[in-house]
Amino acid sequence: MQELTNSGTQTKKSGVGFIKSRKSEEKLMEQAADLIKQSSEHGIDIVDVIIDDSSGIDIDRSAIDDLAEWIESRKITTVVLRKFSDVADDLDDREKFFINAEVMGVEVLSVSDGFEPAFMPRKGILIC
Numbered sequence: 001m002q003e004l005t006n007s008g009t010q011t012k013k014s015g016v017g018f019i020k021s022r023k024s025e026e027k028l029m030e031q032a033a034d035l036i037k038q039s040s041e042h043g044i045d046i047v048d049v050i051i052d053d054s055s056g057i058d059i060d061r062s063a064i065d066d067l068a069e070w071i072e073s074r075k076i077t078t079v080v081l082r083k084f085s086d087v088a089d090d091l092d093d094r095e096k097f098f099i100n101a102e103v104m105g106v107e108v109l110s111v112s113d114g115f116e117p118a119f120m121p122r123k124g125i126l127i128c
Contacts, residue, residue: 015039015078015104016070017049018063028053031082035111042115046080059093061072068097071106076114113121 017035021028027089032049039046052063052098064087070076079101081087088094098118101108108118 011075012043013047015044015046015080015112016067016074017046017080018052018067018086019049019082020052020054020081021064022053022055028091035080035082038111038115042109044078044080044109052086057089059088059090059097062087064097068100071101071104074104076106079106079108080115081108081110084108084110084118 007087017032017039018037019028019031023031024101028051032051047124050063050066050070052061054061054063067079067087071079084094084098087097098108101118109115110118
C-alpha cells in the first residue's frame with residue numbers, strides 16, 4: 001500500500017476516482033473536479049479519474065477493467081466513487097468487487113455516502 005507524504009507532516013492516501021455518467025464533457029469535468037476536491041479534503045490525492053460513459057449496468061465494462069488494473073497494480077490505496085452503485089447494479093457483482101479491492105489492500109469510498117468505506121472488515125459489514 002502506497003501513501004504519499006505531503007511536506008513531512010501530513011500523510012495522504014493515493015487514489016483513483018471513478019465516475020459513471022453519460023453527461024456532457026463539460027459536466028463530467030465539473031464532476032471530476034468536485035470529486036478531486038472532496039477527496040483532497042479527506043486526505044486522498046487522486047492520481048486519475050476514470051469516466052465510464054457506457055450504458056452497461058453489469059460489471060463487465062472496460063472502465064471497470066481499467067479500475068481493476070489500478071487496484072491490482074497496488075499503486076493506490078483508495079478508490080473514490082460518486083456512489084457505490086456506479087460499479088454495478090447487481091448487488092452480488094458489487095459485493096465481489098468491493099471484497100476483492102479490500103483483499104488487495106484498497107479501500108473503496110463513496111462521495112454520496114460521506115466517504116464511508118464500502119467494506120468495514122473489522123465489523124464484517126459490507127455497505128453498498
